[in-house]
Amino acid sequence: MESPREFLSSFKPAVDVFNSNVEQGAxxxxxxxxxxDGVASGGIMSNVAKRVGTPFMTTVEKRLDEQILRGVVEEKPSLVVLTDFGSGYLEMVGKALTDVETIIFDHHMPVGNPPSNVMQVNPLFHGIDGSRDIAASGVCYLFAKTLDPRNVDLAPLGLVGALGDQQDKGEKKSLKGMNTLIEEDATAAGLLSKEVDLIFYGHETRPIARAIANTTTPFIPGLSGREDSSVAFLNHIGIPLKTVDRMRSLSDLDEEEKRKLFSALSSHMVAQGCDAKTVHNLIGTVYTFKKEEATTPLRDGREYSSLLNACARMRRPSLGLGICLGDRGEAMRDAEQTVDEYRRRIGGYLDWVRTGDR
Incomplete structure (x- = not known):
């Protein structure tokens, strides 16, 4: 049986272990x-460690293995924190980190029994579906909030991970379950607004044609990955691309223009063989982070998650961690270049696959 209250109370022992280590200068x-989700989770925990003033080091890994864990032991840390993985490696973790206190914040299915030095915080122990209702970043956020209520400003990162794990399975592509508690925190703190709208990459930040071209979920045949084709498409249906002094974004469109665009895209996608479900994925709940600059990809929740994912997949996770820690300068500029390169690659691959299937 699902028990959110028991889940929330399960953070207290982890807080006690964390505080005990901090007090000892761990x-x-x-x-x-x-x-x-992993980068957002690591970002939350890095913020927590930074704020309490304890030394820490964060790394991003594709998977855990014995070599990685042996290296960690050689560093002689007082406390190891594993986020978004660990529950599936309990025997390995227990064997490698025998003499090191370890906390696992995860939402995946546990495998095996943890030894006494390994503590797990996992929604699955309390009947909460970790695949739909909360991601690892949400687990880390709830820990951070339990540790210090002032950490509520990290709520957006808790949502970014859930969006990155595609937990927007509620009505109109909304988040559900424990994620809604995090939404409530973010909204009450003035950090979040929501609306149902066209979902494109760069809803507020990109010119309309580029936003369409950079959208790969759903994949729009002939337009995803092709800005020139998207420009021609918009010109054909009569939607102006710019005002007197700047390019227009999707958020600049009025309701009639949005209806026209959705209708034209629907017809285009159906003609290209897309089914109705794929077409309707163009519409959903847009998560806007109000404290982020309107011109940056951090303003939109899905765009933020795509940026973190691209940094990780392109082997530049430190950029994503830097952004989670508040870097809006050099890390932000490099991350935007990285995500553009990643999008071009994905768009090219998907277009090639569709062409090859014909």
Whole structure:
């Protein structure tokens, strides 16, 4: 039976272990998974360690293995924190980290029994579906909030991981389950607004044609990955691309223009063989982070998660961690270049696959 209250109370022992190590001047070693949820999770825990003033180091890994864990042991940390993985490696973790206190914040199915030095915080122990209702970043956020209520400003990162793990399976592509508690925190703190709208990459930040071209979920045949074709498409249906002094974004369109665009895209996608479900994925709940600059990809929740995922997949996870820690300068510029390159690659691959299937 699902028990959110029991789940929330399960953070207290982890907080006690964390605080005990901090009071002793512990070095905290954080390892996390190399996707959007993992980077957001590692970012939350890095913020927590930074704020309490304890030494820490965070790395992003594709998977855990014995070599990685042996290297961690050689560093002699006082506390190891694993986020977005660990529950599936309990025997390996227990064997490698025998003499090191370890906390696992995960939402995946546990395999095996943890030894006494390994503590797990996992929604699955309390009947909460970790694949739909909360991601690892949400687990880490709830830990951070339990540790110090002022960490509520990290709520957006808790949502970014859930969006990155495609947990937007509620009505109109909304988040559900425990994720809604995090939404409530973010909204109450003035950090989040939501609306149902066209979902494109760069809803507020990109010119309309580029936003369409950069959208790969859903994949729009002939337009995803092709900005020139998207420009021609918009010109054909009569939607102006710019005002007097700047290019227009999707958020600039009025309701009539949005209806026209959706209708034209629907017809185009059906003609290209897409089914109705794929077409309707163009519409959904847009998550806007109000404290982020309107001109950056961090303003939109899905765009933020795509950026973190791209940094991880392109082997530049430190950029994503830097952004989670508040870097809006050099790391932000490099991350935007990285995500553009990643999008071009994915768009090219998907277009090639569709062409090859014909």
């Amino acid at each position: 070095v905290i070693r954080i390892l996390t998974h190399n996707d959007a």
